[in-house]
Amino acid sequence: MSRRELLQMIGVSAGGAAMYAAMTSLGLAGPSPYKGPVKLQGAPKGTSVLVLGAGVAGMAAAMELRDAGYTVKVLEYNQRPGGRNWSLYGGDTYTELGGATQRCEFDEGLYVNPGPWRIPHHHTAVLGYCRRLGVAVEPFIQVNYNAFMHSPAHFGGRPQRFRAIRADYHGHVAELLAKSLQQRALDAQVTREDQEKLLESLRQWGALDQRYAYRTGEASNARRGYLKDPSGGLSARPRFSDPLGLGEILDSNTWAGLLPGETYEWQTTMFQPVGGMGMIGKAFGRELGALIQYGAKVTAIQQDARGVSVSYEDTASPGSTQTARADWCLCTIPLSILSQLPINVGPKMEAAIAAVPYSASVKIGLQFKRRFWEEDEQIYGGITYTGLPITHISYPSCDYYSRGKGVLLGAFTYGSLNSAEFTSMAPAERVAKAVEYGSQIHPQYKQEFENGISVAWHRSPFTQGCAGIWTEEAREKHYDDLCQIDGRIALAGEHASFLGGWQEGSITSALDAIERIHQRVVAGAKS
Amino acid sequence: MSRRELLQMIGVSAGGAAMYAAMTSLGLAGPSPYKGPVKLQGAPKGTSVLVLGAGVAGMAAAMELRDAGYTVKVLEYNQRPGGRNWSLYGGDTYTELGGATQRCEFDEGLYVNPGPWRIPHHHTAVLGYCRRLGVAVEPFIQVNYNAFMHSPAHFGGRPQRFRAIRADYHGHVAELLAKSLQQRALDAQVTREDQEKLLESLRQWGALDQRYAYRTGEASNARRGYLKDPSGGLSARPRFSDPLGLGEILDSNTWAGLLPGETYEWQTTMFQPVGGMGMIGKAFGRELGALIQYGAKVTAIQQDARGVSVSYEDTASPGSTQTARADWCLCTIPLSILSQLPINVGPKMEAAIAAVPYSASVKIGLQFKRRFWEEDEQIYGGITYTGLPITHISYPSCDYYSRGKGVLLGAFTYGSLNSAEFTSMAPAERVAKAVEYGSQIHPQYKQEFENGISVAWHRSPFTQGCAGIWTEEAREKHYDDLCQIDGRIALAGEHASFLGGWQEGSITSALDAIERIHQRVVAGAKS
Known part of the structure; x- marks a missing residue:
């Protein structure tokens, strides 16, 4: 009997809590609420479900409902599956509000992900679908100690390596805390025995010298890097680099670049689909085939006691209204759009739909003739953080050491005035600005x-924004109302989750919603 | 003109220092002493070089010397190229001193690297040869926040996630330093203005709450992870996990597991060759072909005013001495072996050869029926650190999410009594012990x-040890003597470097040595 079978047996015979306890005692319990594909047990009784939106939420739901025997149809505004799950490749075109059309001119094999671009290892629902759909994943390098932390107004404008900022911040923190301990300032908080252990630990963790000082030498350089690396032979001796002062690290805000990689959502190991995030959307689209109707712009959602009617326009024939009807409707349309559509739900869901503004975000992909960040600067994947309006430069986590061209994520703004500034520009101007800003960090840009x-x-x-912004107050007041089934309508998407902006939130919200719809169907309580 | 051409022009016209200054001002200078393939300019005048050892040092040197026009021959003890650069695959056999022979029973595609297993991104010589030889590389996951830190005597023996130890250590350090600042204990060290900035920075970096406390809640859980992760839909709310106390983190020594990933040599991004580290040795071997004579056990090295004669035994015909002769000899035989051979070098090199003991190290590869570390515990690559004698468990940085079997590095000891203990066991006992110890962390092991x-x-x-151990005193006294050319003999290998145990040290030492030999050849100063 395999461990899994054993656990299933415990689960069946003694219930989920006993199984969880058994898993915990075996060290197996993971914290993710997603424990595998949903099981919609019991007959759907010929029930139909209309899914609005062929993003990952809608498509995961459609796949599960189809597999459980439901009659499923998906209406999708775009001519492609995926929604915000999307990669732009050479030859693709994209028309934004206002009518500007861009054609992607990237070479074969290169891409940029305008939407999601990385998958935490604990997003087990997304990764589970990747596995089921045959989407290969590879490591996404979130933290690269050799990438840059940059503040245009500090360090003479020179980008600093992540490793230097990190080592120096840790070193100064360790030195100051060691001083406090030696001055007996923390006798009330820490036992004398623990103080001894903490001092020794700080010396090692902070790369301090024997006197608990952080200074130029082997200890600090074995963290922050050398002026000249150690090597072999007669000319092998290293030359030491000098630590940066704490004051300028604090002033420059470069220390903030240390935080993302420490955050649960961005902790290594992270993944990306091989060939672009859009491979997930494409795989779902292939799986669902003709169940998805593309080019269908929803204009109204009307429910009654027996079902839901959805009006939509075929985007190829503007003005021509069509109607689809089903017993139930799972609506994954972003609230930014949904709040503009007529939909007859109760006042609670209506208020919830109106309560969530959408964040601004801009991404810019830049193709370069050669991978100078690798060849000249030894940066392989990872992210440079800068105080410039582009805020991020991200290097491709694939094709390392290849001799060809490469595409950088040349700007990624999220919220903030930078997003508004870039959004207000024409597409070509955004790109020109990203090149101009980026060249302050990588002088190779212009050439x-x-x-x-x-x-x-x-x-x-199709979204009029990037992702829903939930304040704590709004969530307290409206979140449950947004997620409750209203008559025959349920909502799903990242906006109906505690994982705003993440595909994992989209998918788990959709699975949660269809499980609750299914319970009602099985119970025969159709309204 | 490309930037590279511009820099080359500056280099040619104004010299290396000017080029370096130009690169620095452009932000391009890397700290690595290896700037690309060596250029042995000037005719070798029909000179021959005998290289002893077909490890990466000997083979890199042989390749460069051959390309410069030298007559090159390499003598190698093993029946394969690579030396310590080596992967074991199913069907391989290995006979250790004492006569015990093991046959590797791994399934197709699985391997373990008994020697080096990871390549820092700044080891540009190793990576440069990978590129030249067509060896594909992929990221090696050194730091995995979801791997375990384990002390058998603490936390009830339960392994803790790296993310929890890291977040809690940072959190406690930040809280204590914030307390010291608030108590004005550091007024002499930090300006009031910087204290304000430092406090705010510590709050964010340490995931403290508004009162600068590290405690159960969203801030700490967004670092250390949740008891139940946030997700989507009605059941989306997270449940919070509780931080560990500083005392037990210090007592358990689990904090020490935070250090490797912070160290320059193990900072992300790291690489490994696709298919095993041994792919490098194999590629060098293919490149050099018949220049390498395998099964040649060197028994004596004798130089005179005009050249070097090396006696060796064909290991297929024990007792039969053969002789090879060349104008020069580059000897990459480990000092552990070389110190046992007759070699007529001067007293300084002789003393240096005798001055370097070799570290003990043991590696154990374990094949399992399924990748339970991924399936049950969401560990994708990375390393678990434990206080048990196995010290490391490393998870494969490849084939993520594959459904098949997997090989773990089930023990990796370096130095310490653990190495001696494992070395003293018979091979099968080592494996059994690794399974027994490892099952304390992964209960799935036994099944x-x-x-x-x-x-x-x-x-x-072929090495009688893992790598040379240089004390600071020994290095001061003997290192230069080891690296100086003695008559017609030069030494190379990781032992002749400041990068002990690293392939980068081996290769750069070899290139440094042949450049100096070449200078003498070109200068006509043949002795």
Whole structure:
């Protein structure tokens, strides 16, 4: 009997809590609420479900409902599956609100992900679908100690390596705490025995010397890096680099670049689909085939006691209204769009739909003639953080050491005035600005740049924004109302989750919603 | 003109220092002493070089010397190229000192690297040869926040996630330093203005709450992870986990597991060759072809005013001495072996050869029926650190999410009594012990284990140890003497470097040595 079978047996015979306890005692319990594909047990009784939106939420739901025997149809505004799950490749075109059309000019094999671009290892629902759908994943390098932390107004404008900022911040913190301990300032908080252990630990963790000082030498350089690396032979001796002062690290805000990689959502190991995030959407689309109707712009959602009617326009024939009807409707349309549509739900869900503004975000992909970040600067994947309006430069986590061209994520803004500023520009101007800013960090930009493409999410026709912004107050007041089934309508998407902006939130919200719809169907309580 | 051409022009016209200054001002200078393939300019005048050892040092040197026009021959003890650069695959056999022979029983595609297993991104010589030789590389996951930190005597023996130990250590350090600042204990060290900035920074970096406390809640859980993760839909709310106390983190020594990933040599991004580290040795071997004579056990090295004669035994015909002769000899034989051979070098090199003991190290590869560390515990690559004698468990940085079997590095000891203990066991006992110890961390071990193989480096016939141990005193006294050319003999290998145990040290030492030999050849100063 396999361990899994054993656990299933415990689960069946003694219930989920006993199984969880058994898993915990075996060290097996993971914290993810997603424990595998949903099981919609019991007959659907010929029930139909209309799914609005062929993003990952809608498509995961459609796949499960189909497999459980439901009659499923998906209406999708775009001519492609995926929604915000999307990669732009050479030859693709994209028309934003206002009518500007860009054509992606990237070379074969290169891409940029305008939407999601990385998958935490604990997003087991997304990764589970990747496995089921045959989407290969590879490591996404979130933290690269050799990438840059940059503040245009500090360190003479020179980008600093992540490793230097990190080592120096840790070193100064350790030195100051060691001083406090030696001055007996923490006798009330820490036992004398623990103080001894903490001092020794700080010396090692902070790369301090024998006197608990953080200074130029082997200890600090074995963290922050050398002026000249140790090597072999007669000329092998290293030359030491000098630590940066704590004051300038604090002033420059470069220390903030240490935080993302420490955050649960961005902790290594992270993944990306091989070939672009959009491979997930494409795989779902292939799986669902003709169940998805593309180019269907929903214009109204009307429910009654027996079902839901959805009016939509075929985007190829503007003005021509069509109608689809089903027993139930799972609506994954972003609230930014849904709040503009007529939908007859109760006042609670209506208020919830109106309560969530959408964040601004801009991404810009830039193609360069050569991978100078690797060849000249030994940066393989990872992210440079800068105080410039582009805020991020991200290097491709694939094709390392290849001799060809490469595409950088040349800007990624999320919220903030930077997003508004970039959104207000014409597409070509965004790209030109990203090149201009980026060249302050990588002087090679101006010579090596070839072409670029940008997506400003507030100008996206299918989302009019990037992701829902839940304040704590709004969540307290409206979240449950948004997620409760209203008559024959349930909502899903990242906006109906505690994982705003993450595909895992979209998918788990959709699975949660269809499980509850299914319970009602099985119970025969159709309204 | 490309930037590279511009820099080359500056280099040619104004010299290396000017080029370096130009690169620095452009932000391009890397700290690595290896700037690309060596250029042995000037005719070798029909000179021959005998290289002893077909490890990466000897083979890199042989390749460069051959390309420069030298007559090159390489003598190698083993029947394969690579030396310590080596992967064991199913069907391979290995006989250690004492005569025990193991046959690797791994399934197709699985391997363990008994020697080096990871390549820092700044080891540009190793990576440069990978590129030249067509060896594909992929990320090696050194730091995995979801791997375990384990002390058998603490936390009830339960392994803790790296993310929890890291977040809690940072959190406690930040809280204590914030307390010291608030108590004005550091007014002499930090300006009031910087204290304000530092406090705010510590709050964010340490995931403290508004009162600068590290405690159960969203802030700490967004670092250390949740008891139940946030997700989507009505059941989406997270449940919070409780931080561990500083005392037990210090007592358990689990904090020490935070250090490797912070160290320059193990900072992300790291790489491994696709298919095993041994792919590098194999590629060098293919490149050099018949220049390498395998099964040649060197028994004596004798130089005179005009050249070097090396006696060796064909290991297929024990007792039969053969002789090879060349103008120069580059000897990459480990000092552990070389110190046992007759070699007529001066007293300084002789003393240096005798001055370097070799570290003990043991690696054990274990094949399991399924990748339970991924399936049950969401561990994708990375390393678990434990206080048990196995010290490391490393998870494969490849084939993520594959459904098949997998091989773990089930023990990796370096130095310490653990190495001696494992070395003293018979191979099968080592494997059994690794399974027994490992099952304290992964209870799945006992059910899923299939087979294993071990290499105890002090029983390796071709090295009798893992790598040279240089004390600061020994290095001061003997290092330069080891690296200086003695008559017509030069030494190379990781032992002749400041990068002990690293392939980068081996290769750069070899290139440094042949550049100096070449200078003498070109200058006509043949002795």
